[in-house]
Amino acid sequence: MKSQKSYRFVVAMAVMAVWCATPGFAASITGTVAFEGTPPTMKTLDMNADPICAAKHTEPAKAETLVLGPGNTMGNVFVQIKSGVPKKDYPAPEGEVTLTQEGCMYKPHVFGVRVGQPIKILNPDGTLHNIHALPKVNTEFNMAMPKFKTEMTKVFEKEEAVFPFKCDVHPWMNAYCAVLSHPFFAVTGPDGKFKIEGLDAGEYEIEAWHERLGPQTVKVTVAADETKTQDFKFAAPAAAAAAPAK
Numbered sequence: 246m247k248s249q250k251s252y253r254f255v256v257a258m259a260v261m262a263v264w265c266a267t268p269g270f271a272a273s274i275t276g277t278v279a280f281e282g283t284p285p286t287m288k289t290l291d292m293n294a295d296p297i298c299a300a301k302h303t304e305p306a307k308a309e310t311l312v313l314g315p316g317n318t319m320g321n322v323f324v325q326i327k328s329g330v331p332k333k334d335y336p337a338p339e340g341e342v343t344l345t346q347e348g349c350m351y352k353p354h355v356f357g358v359r360v361g362q363p364i365k366i367l368n369p370d371g372t373l374h375n376i377h378a379l380p381k382v383n384t385e386f387n388m389a390m391p392k393f394k395t396e397m398t399k400v401f402e403k404e405e406a407v408f409p410f411k412c413d414v415h416p417w418m419n420a421y422c423a424v425l426s427h428p429f430f431a432v433t434g435p436d437g438k439f440k441i442e443g444l445d446a447g448e449y450e451i452e453a454w455h456e457r458l459g460p461q462t463v464k465v466t467v468a469a470d471e472t473k474t475q476d477f478k479f480a481a482p483a484a485a486a487a488a489p490a491k
C-alpha cells in the first residue's frame with residue numbers, strides 16, 4: 246500500500262515537473278495604472294429622486310467615473326490583450342459573472358464577461374431598476390426589474406468592445422461591460438494593479454481603457470515564462486481638467 250502511494254506521488258511529481266517545464270504557457274503582463282496631475286473632485290450623486298436609494302447610503306455616494314487609490318492609482322480601468330492572442334478555443338469558465346444593483350449603483354462598475362457566459366443580474370434594493378444594456382454588436386436589452394424581480398440572467402453571444410449599461414429609472418447609474426472570446430483581461434481595483442496570466446510567448450497589443458480618458462494601447466513582447474511590467478498613466482485632457490468630471 247505504501248509503495249503504491251509513493252509511486253503515485255512520484256508520478257504526480259513527474260507530471261508537475263513536465264507541466265512546469267513546458268515553455269510558453271506561463272508568461273504574464275502585470276502593471277499599475279495611475280492618474281497623472283491634479284484629479285478632479287468627483288461629484289456627489291443626488292439620489293433624492295428615489296428615497297429608497299438615498300436611504301441606502303449613510304454618506305452621500307460619489308460618482309465612480311474616477312476611482313483613485315493612494316498615490317492616485319486608478320480603479321475601473323479595463324485592461325485586455327487587444328491583439329496577438331493565439332487563435333485557439335478558450336472555453337468560457339463555469340459559472341456566471343454577477344452584476345448587482347446595490348444602493349442604486351452597479352457593482353462592478355466595469356467588468357468583462359466571456360462570450361456565452363451568463364451574467365447574473367441582481368436587484369437587492371427593494372426598488373424598481375430598469376437595466377438597459379446598449380451594445381452595438383450584441384442584442385440590446387431593456388428590462389424592468391421591479392422590487393419583486395430580484396434576479397435575472399442575460400448572455401451575450403458575440404465578442405464586443407466595452408459598451409455601457411444604464412438604468413432608465415436612476416440616471417446616475419451606469420456600468421461598462423466588454424465581451425471577450427479569451428481570458429486575457431483584467432479590471433483594476435483602486436490600487437490600479439492588473440495581471441494578465443497564462444500567455445504564450447509572443448508580441449501582444451495591450452489596451453487600457455477608461456470610460457473618460459479613453460483607450461491607450463502599447464505593444465508588449467513576452468518570452469516564455471516571462472513576467473513583464475507595463476504600467477499605464479492617464480492624465481485629464483486640458484479642456485476637461487477645468488470642469489469637474491461627472
Ligand SMILES: [Cu+2]
Pocket residue numbers: 346349373374375412413414415418
Ligand atoms: Cu436603477
